[in-house]
Amino acid sequence: MRGLDFARDEVAKVLTTKFRHWEYEDEMRAFCLLDHSTALDGLYFYEFGAELRLREVIIGARCEEKVERVCETARSVSNDIKVRKSRLAFTKFEVIEHAGFTKRISRYMQMKP
Helix, strand or coil, X not given: CHHHHXXXXXXXXXXXXXXXXXXXXXXXXXXXXXXXXXXXXCECCCCCCCCXXXXXXXXXXXXXXXXXXXXXXXXXXXXXXXXXXXXXXXXXXXXXXXHHHXXXXXXXXXXXX
C-alpha cells in the first residue's frame, strides 16, 4: 500500500501545482466527490453556501456573454460579488484586468436592480 500512497500524493501534487507565471491569479482549488445526480449535460455543479461562497467573477478576454447578463446573474446571488473584465496583455504572455471596462462594470453593479 505504500506505493499507492506515494502515487496518490504525487497525483495530488500535480493537481495542486500551478505554473509560476499564473500565480497572480491567486486562485484556490478545491476537490470534492462528484454527485452524479447533479450532472447536467455532462457538467457537474456544487451549490454555493456556507462551504463555498462566490466572491468575484472575472469575465474572460474571449467571453461572448453579454456583460449585463453576467452582472445581473452575479447580483442575483449577492450584491457583494465583484465583477471584473480581463484582456490579453499587449507585450507579455499574460491576462490582465481591463481597467476601464471594469470601472464601467463597477458602476453598473452599484445600480439598483
